Amino acid sequence: MGRSSIVYVIGLSLIVGLVLNNLSHTSLNSMNTYVNYYGATQAHNIAVSGANIASSKLLMYGGTPQNFGVTFFGGYDTLLYAINTPVANSVTIYSYSWTFSGDTSGTYRDTVQAVFQKVQFSQFSWFTESEVNGYLNPDGTHGPYYGASDWKITGDSVWGPAHTNNHFNLDGRPYFDQKVTALYPAVLGGTGNPDYHGGYEWNVYEKRPTPANLEANMEAFAGSGGAVFDGAGGTKDVELTFINDQVRVQVPPNGSLEDTTLPISALAPNGVIVVEHGDVHVKGTYQGAVTVAAFGGSSYPNKGNVWIDGNVVAKTDPSQDPSSTDKLGLVAGRMAYITEDDTRNSSSELNLQAAVYCENGELTAQNFWNIPVSGRVNLYGGVTQISAGSLGVFNPGPPLALLHGMSYSVHNDPRFLTSAPPDFPVSDSYQMVSWWEN
8 A cells, every 4th residue: 555655656746747847848938939939020020121211212212222221129130222134224122130039049030122113114005294285396386286185085095004194184984904093183074984994093103204314315325336316407307217127227318318228236236226406207117126216405496306107017016926026116305296198098097016205295196187087096005295195186076076187096015014125214213013021
C-alpha cells in the first residue's frame, strides 16, 4: 500500500511537471509569436508609410525627388527613386524599412515597391483642355463657330479613354465604352442620359507639357538621331509621302527645292522628324515607328500645322493585327487640318491610323462649314487637343443630318495604352501603375 502510494505520487509529480513544462513552453512560444508578429507588422507599416510619403513627393513635383530616409514609429525607412530603363518616363519607388524588437528576436525588415509612369497622351481616344470649338484659319482668323460649345449627342461614341480638363457637354445618349474623366461634372442637356459604359470620375486634371518644353524636347530628340527641317517661315514647308519603309520628301510640297525618296530609317534613325518654322503635309502607308511634328515658334505663330492630305495608314493594320509594330505620331504646334478635297462625296472615307497631338489647336477638317458633305474620317488611335475640333456641321433634326463637312469615328489603339510612338508627348505628372507589398 505504501509502495503503491509512493509510485502514485511520483507518477503524478512527473505528469504535473510535464504539464507545467508544456505550459511554460507554450507561454514562451506565444510571447515569441507575439513579438515576431509585432516586429514584422511594425516593419511593414513603416515600409507602407514611407512608400506613401515618397509617392506623394513624386506626384507633387514635376521632376524626380532626391532619395531620402526617415526615422519614425520606432524604426527607419530608406526611400529610393529608380528611373526605369528601357521603359521611358517611368520611376520605381523602393521603400526599405527596418525596426529592432529590443530582444533576442533581432531586426525586422520589409520592402514595398511602387511603379509610376508619366501619363502618355497617346492612350486617350479623346482629350481636350476645353470642349469648345477653336478653329483657326491658316492666316490666324477665327472660323464662324469659334468659341461655341461642342456637344456630344445620341449617335456619338468614343471607343477608348476620354478626358477633358474642363467639362463635357452631353445631350441624348452618347456612348463611352471606357472610363470618362474630367475636371468638372458633365453639363447635361434637356434629354441628357449618357452611357458611361466604363464609368466616370470627376475632379481629374491631366497636366500637359508647356509649349516651350514640348518643342525643346522634340527638337532636341530629332536633332540627335532624327531629322530636322527648317521651314523658313513657310517658304519651305515639307511634304512627306510614306511608301512602306520609304518616304518621299518634297520641299516645298511641289518639290521645287528638294524631291528625294529614301528609307525612313536613313532619314530619321530614331523615328522623329521635326519641321521648324513651317508646316508639314503627310499621306501614305508607313512602316515602323515614326513621329512627325511641326512647330512655328514665337516668330511664326500661324505656322506649325500638320496637313493630312490623304489616307495615313500602317503597313500592318493594327486594328486587325495587335502585334503590329507600325506606329505613327502626328504632333502639331498649332492645328491639324484634314486638307479640303473637292473629289470627296458622302460615301468617301479617310483613314488615319495615328496618335494626334495639337499643342495650341485642334484636329479639324479645313473649311468644314463650307465644303459639301465629304464622307467620314476613321481615326484609329486618338487625338489630344486644346479645343474640341469640329469636322462638320449638323442639322440637329429630327432627323439628325450632316449638312457640310465630315463625320468621324474614333477608336483607340490599345497598344498606345502602354507603348507610344517615339518621343510622343507625355504629361508633366505621374500616375501609379503598380503597387507591391512583401
